[in-house]
Amino acid sequence: MTQDEATRDRVVRVADELFYTRGVQAVGMDAVRAAAGVPLKRIYALFGSKDELILAVLRHRMSVWDAGIAAEAERAATARDRILAIFxxxxxxxxxxxxxxxxxxNAFGELGAASPAVTEAVREQKSTFQEYLARLVAETGxxxxxxPQLAILAEGAQTTAAISGTPEAARQARAAAVTLLDAAIHHAGDLVPG
Amino acid sequence: MTQDEATRDRVVRVADELFYTRGVQAVGMDAVRAAAGVPLKRIYALFGSKDELILAVLRHRMSVWDAGIAAEAERAATARDRILAIFxxxxxxxxxxxxxxxxxxNAFGELGAASPAVTEAVREQKSTFQEYLARLVAETGxxxxxxPQLAILAEGAQTTAAISGTPEAARQARAAAVTLLDAAIHHAGDLVPG
DNA sequence: TACCTTAGAGAACGCACGTTCTCAGCGCAA
DNA sequence: TTGCGCTGAGAACGTGCGTTCTCTAAGGTA
Structure with missing residues (x-):
């Protein structure tokens, strides 16, 4: 890793934490500079603008999320358990x-209306997650x-937990996922009785 | 309705539309003034600050949402159908x-980190919705x-639809709700088979 | 040592925006 | 008619912030 890459990485990590904790617009570039210990001039040489930094942060967060899900999932033996491991x-x-x-x-709510690039990045991470789920579901048969039903549960759990300030939405979403999985597998091919 | 109340209402409605469409922080007070046709001085006399206006907008949006849900639900005969009417x-x-x-x-993502009052308002509307759902669920037996499982589906459908830009999450969430309802009612009291 | 390039630290600039102030006009009591 | 309080329109003010500029110091080369 070159010096530039290391500095880039450091700035992105620091900015990610600040943006996530306080909101993107509430964090000035000077706060990023102070927290990263990297001169503004350097930051602008590496990223060009705050908008570019925001996109770099979203890309970084996406890779961290994907790796975290994969790490948790690979400890489970079956596709069904890998799905539940997400919860x-x-x-x-x-x-x-x-x-x-x-x-x-959060970034979509804050910036999506004004920034098509942010919308696009957020949409990409959601569709990556949905594709991952689709593969697992296919494996279960x-x-x-x-x-998409499971994806909706995961999304809803995240917003519910964030707003309520409690973690119980994860357990509730997991229970719903179990019900949906059982119904889908036990009754696969059946019509819902009237 | 007094003159003040009518003007307040007008400003709140206009601000709500602007905030929702463009994001709260992206809309300046001058844009609210221009769209409402109400002098800044009057707006500040009525609300005191932008923060207060934001809270008034959230309260207004909450009452509109509640009324909308109630209007759609009351056309359904049974509690089960009223639940599905939400979707x-x-x-x-x-x-x-x-x-x-x-x-x-969106407001939570944009302002929640900085404003406890916004967080509280958002939390209140979500808990109102959850209580409404809890009553309907109790009616179904x-x-x-x-x-809370159904609430998570509704939340997840909203964010999924917003980010994807398509309405299909509503149909998917509704299908999941049907499965959960059927499972809960048919197997009420049972243990999940191993 | 003398010179050139580069990088860091922070000041400076331009702009947007929340909030307040100024001033002109208008209705109204005497 | 003459003040007087109120209101509207917009200028003005202060601040914060994204971005750029300036100055100084260091490091490498003859």
């Missing part, structure tokens, strides 16, 4: 003291319709 | 051309655990 992952995350909701949803 | 309500909302997600979730 255990959420549970642990919600209990972290500085949990403040999904950074992508359940109908493909199940995947 | 039909979401479906219609998601198809509106200027739909941009849940205004409360399903276990109380079902209510």
């Amino acid at each position: 255990d992952f959420l549970d642990a995350w919600f209990r972290e003291p500085d949990f403040r909701g999904c950074g992508f949803i 359940a109908p493909a319709d199940l995947a | 039909d309500f979401l479906d219609a909302w998601f198809r509106e051309p200027d739909f941009r997600g849940c205004g409360f979730i 399903a276990p109380a655990d079902l209510a």
